[in-house]
Amino acid sequence: MGWAGTKVLVTGACGFIGSHLCEELVRLGANITAFVHYNSRNYWGAIEDLPDDTKAHLRIVLADIQDALAVRRAIQGQEVVFHLAALIGIPYSYLAPESYVNTNIRGTLNVLQSSVDERVSRVVHTSTSEVYGTACYIPIDESHPLQAQSPYAASKIAADKLAESYFCSFRLPVAIVRPFNTL
Secondary structure, three states: OOOOOOEEEEEOOOOHHHHHHHHHHHHOOOEEEEEEEOOOOOOOHHHHHOOHHHHOOEEEEEEOOOOHHHHHHHHOOOOEEEEOOOOOOHHHHHHOHHHHHHHHHHHHHHHHHHHHHOOOOEEEEEOOHHHHOOOOOOOOOOOOOOOOOOHHHHHHHHHHHHHHHHHHHHOOOEEEEOOOOOO
């Protein structure tokens, strides 16, 4: 796919992977909207560490992935959506599982529904290797059973299944990626 001029939304752009994805997409000539979780300090997370000439090519949207209207507005006019926004951190998921449901599941639902309504040509949904739990066999492949060993993992499995259902039900072109260790 040629990225030059392609209108791309990156949710979770303020994270490690999201910020580097934005950087690479800028290098390839895409028109990037970076969806960054709103905070009162106007802090852009890892985007702050990108070179100034890269940041100058980003349109920053400060919002919350749980806000369906904000997500819809961000997706309007986009061709491709990279969905990386998520509440991470396994230990905290034991203390506040509802927060994980609201962010990881409801947030993903907002992205998927808006992508259908706005006729986005591709959604790339980012999951996690945590959905596999303790390996039943190695190497782990896509046929490996999904085993939620934390509320975080359960929320990501649910989000993955929502993405899959939007492909099956609405023919939304969606791909699910499950990174393992990222550095």
